Amino acid sequence: xxxxxxxxxxxxxxxxxxxxxxxxxxxxxxxxxxxxxxxxxxxxxxxxxxxxxxxxxxxxxxxxxxxxxxxxxxxxxxxxxxxxxxxxxxxxxxxxxxxxxxxxxxxxxxxxxxxxxxxxxxxxxxxxxxxxxxxxxxxxxxxxxxxxxxxxxxxx
Numbered sequence: 001x002x003x004x005x006x007x008x009x010x011x012x013x014x015x016x017x018x019x020x021x022x023x024x025x026x027x028x029x030x031x032x033x034x035x036x037x038x039x040x041x042x043x044x045x046x047x048x049x050x051x052x053x054x055x056x057x058x059x060x061x062x063x064x065x066x067x068x069x070x071x072x073x074x075x076x077x078x079x080x081x082x083x084x085x086x087x088x089x090x091x092x093x094x095x096x097x098x099x100x101x102x103x104x105x106x107x108x109x110x111x112x113x114x115x116x117x118x119x120x121x122x123x124x125x126x127x128x129x130x131x132x133x134x135x136x137x138x139x140x141x142x143x144x145x146x147x148x149x150x151x152x153x154x155x156x
Contacts, residue, residue, distance in 0.1 A: 011054045012141050015117075019043045023066035026115045029137040050118065056152035059085035061119045069113060072103075076110035083124045086153030088146065090128050112136070118145065 018026035019040045027046070042064060052058035067074050079098050083089050089097075091104040091111075098107070111122040117136055123145040127133040135142035 010050060012137065012144060015050065017043050017046050019046075020066060023064045024116060024119070025066045025068065027117045027119060028115075029117060029141065046119075053118065054148070056148065059152075063119060065116060065119070068115065069110075072100075072106060073110040073113060076107050077114060077116075077120050080111070080114070080120050080122055080124070083121055085121075086149040088124050088126045090126055091133075092128055094125060108133075124149075 012029075014030055016026070016028045016030065017024065018028075019042050022040070022042050024042060024046055027050075046063055049058055049061050049063060053061070067077055069077070075098055076094065079094055082097075091107045092101075094107045095101055095104040100106070107125075111125055112134065114120050114122045114136070117123075123135055123137075123142045125133070132139050132142050132146075
């Protein structure tokens, strides 16, 4: 099992991308580690797709992901992948989509533990009141990502 951890500077600051063999297993805000760098092509592809996303040219990511978490977390992350670019949903909406109407708090915790930021778009989840709520990269970055998507949704 080959694992690689590297970082890349982006429009929202440095992102650390972690891969295991040929699958992305993590995208985190900030510089986590530069240890164990091995040039894995999937990381270069992730950087390319993220750059396209930040330029407003990519709406859907096409990366091999390897998710590690509980069955509920994996289910929540898979549901997040179905939220279209430029749209937002609430934690309650997500719980209903998953068939777990009362599990909105558990959905929030799954979002909190999302290992692959941006690609698994937990930034598209907002509070029931429409307010922006917690985000691993901070509320400012969440607002920036939503603004980027709003700017590029015309014609969708």
